[in-house]
Amino acid sequence: MAKQPETVRFAIMGCADIARKVARAIALAPNATLSAVASRSLQKAQTFAAQNSLPDTVSLYGSYHELLDDPTVDAVYLPLPTSLHVQWAVAAAARRKHVLLEKPAALNTAELDRILEACESNGVQFMDGSMWLHHPRTSHMHQLLSLSHSGSIGNVQFIHSTSTMQTKPGFLESNIRVKAELDGLGALGDLAWYCIGASLWAKGYQLPASVTALPDVTRNAAGVILSITASLHWHQPNQTEATIHCSFLSHTSMDLAISASNGSLHVRDFIIPYREDIASFDFTFGAKFVDLHIGWNVKPEQVNVPNLLPQEALMVQHFATLVAAIRDCGSSPDNKWPEITRKTQLVVDAVNKSLDLGCKPVFL
Amino acid sequence: MAKQPETVRFAIMGCADIARKVARAIALAPNATLSAVASRSLQKAQTFAAQNSLPDTVSLYGSYHELLDDPTVDAVYLPLPTSLHVQWAVAAAARRKHVLLEKPAALNTAELDRILEACESNGVQFMDGSMWLHHPRTSHMHQLLSLSHSGSIGNVQFIHSTSTMQTKPGFLESNIRVKAELDGLGALGDLAWYCIGASLWAKGYQLPASVTALPDVTRNAAGVILSITASLHWHQPNQTEATIHCSFLSHTSMDLAISASNGSLHVRDFIIPYREDIASFDFTFGAKFVDLHIGWNVKPEQVNVPNLLPQEALMVQHFATLVAAIRDCGSSPDNKWPEITRKTQLVVDAVNKSLDLGCKPVFL
The missing domain is CATH 3.40.50.720 (NAD(P)-binding Rossmann-like Domain)
Structure with missing residues (x-):
């Protein structure tokens, strides 16, 4: 070029x-x-x-x-x-x-x-x-979350994201990303970075009030995290909960689902799009049940976002x-970028601390 | 007829x-x-x-x-x-x-x-x-979870489900489903019943070892639950975590996402299908990244299941x-049905007890 x-x-x-x-x-x-x-x-x-x-x-x-x-x-x-x-x-x-x-x-x-x-x-x-964060799809999705945008899905109330990947034999003991002396955070660093980042992104980079690890953590023999589930909790100005699940032990997934007061948004390849030249997401707006609750008035709408350059x-x-x-x-x-990184790292630290405390909530 | x-x-x-x-x-x-x-x-x-x-x-x-x-x-x-x-x-x-x-x-x-x-x-x-549970789609999805089935997605490792609905003005204080003397369980009964049921269904009706409520519960003035998030944890023979989110305060959603060792399954209308005559689900099997990790080798496959009678x-x-x-x-x-109901109710009770204990885990 x-x-x-x-x-x-x-x-x-x-x-x-x-x-x-x-x-x-x-x-x-x-x-x-x-x-x-x-x-x-x-x-x-x-x-x-x-x-x-x-x-x-x-x-x-x-x-x-x-x-x-x-x-x-x-x-x-x-x-x-x-x-x-x-x-x-x-x-x-x-x-x-x-x-x-x-x-x-x-x-x-x-x-x-x-x-x-x-x-x-x-x-x-x-x-x-x-x-x-640099894919044009991300900007398109962000418009749906912006309360000033006419098509906004409203206040974000629940965020769920996953970052899981099926690793090759030998990975779990010998790969750099699970070696205590090289990448001591394991899945919490390599995978949860994305889910924590997406949760913060959906909340306009407001830090959560508290972070709680869930009791299903898995570690390898060296103590490095292979699988982790955690929740992030905001209570002001609006209550929002985020759950994240990150694992080297599961089939590849990268789901992001956001529920808000007037709509919801779903994407299943938020970290690496299925294809390099176009990426999509779904949203549902104003869903209600039809009479007798035998169906919905709307189905999810798919938005396709082409991109000339890969993300x-x-x-x-x-x-x-x-x-x-x-x-x-x-x-x-531009201070925006170090600030995003620092907030993500603060939540990574909080998840780690919650694990150390036996899954008690850690307040930020 | x-x-x-x-x-x-x-x-x-x-x-x-x-x-x-x-x-x-x-x-x-x-x-x-x-x-x-x-x-x-x-x-x-x-x-x-x-x-x-x-x-x-x-x-x-x-x-x-x-x-x-x-x-x-x-x-x-x-x-x-x-x-x-x-x-x-x-x-x-x-x-x-x-x-x-x-x-x-x-x-x-x-x-x-x-x-x-x-x-x-x-x-x-x-x-x-x-x-x-009676929709033919549910049986089709169950085949994917059955380890004896050739197309099985493997051991279930993570389950996420939601049951949320946008209620009409006045509902949150006056509807039967949030009146303490009539439906004292509120969203935990009306909505979480589905998510707990789906989590148990995905695990072949094995009861979880523990259940933990997350700290974002919302109640109305009478103390009835309007919104709840909780996690279910199994550790034998395979470790599985389920998260559920149920709310009368959010846009309508009924997501069910299951991650397993070799694949994943997604459905977004699991409780009430969008349409009465056909319902679909997506699955991904054997997903890997292509060289340089610039895309996936597969995209989700959609399965459409027609039904002659509504569920x-x-x-x-x-x-x-x-x-x-x-x-x-x-x-x-047939004892299968009361057993399914009783296990669902046991988990409902456990979530309630975890709330009473300040979101401590409750062991079953």
């Missing part, structure tokens, strides 16, 4: 599987270019470049420090294990690199705050890698737009 | 709105006839007969005792307020009338047990009015078949 003149030069720090998807997204985004890739060894970076047919213009580094010394790099995408985020995101910000950080952002809010403080004090943009490329494009404005026009970083 | 020779003669005790639907169902069922209607006054029974164009052959009574004295009545359908169920269901069984009892079956299991003991000792069939007529037909077998062939009552 033809690049815009003021393109943002990205580097990828770490060659995780997800980096392949983001490398493609950087190639697709009209205002982004991949300029460097680093891994812990040069050979790994070279293998990644070959496997993903990266052009020769991409610099390859055998250490993250070398990459951060590259003055041509504007922004880094960090798909490293969560336990390494604080070290390398802080180092990147200190070198004035803008930080696109894979989720979960950190092991806890204290670590995240070190990252966000480093970004703020160095004037760089922060964003976490929640791709679904991860839209994420890169959006991030690069913010970075270019800072770099070229002296704009300030 | 032409009736079969050995038709079962039904009486309706009480002229609630739901009785209109069941009167029609009795007319539609090929093996049932409506032979009598009773209300607390003859005038009410006459009005009901006129409004529903009942034939002259239907006897009208101004008291429930008179109706129970009618020797031509085989079975009674009881849509009375829940607080009256124990008195009149026991009286009906004592007169050897088979009992089709509107849900919730009773205010608590102690009351239900008096009803079930009366039915058992008098050799009459008992069934509660959960119509959705309430199928319920009446099924009940009448059991009654005729007892009446004409000396068969014994």
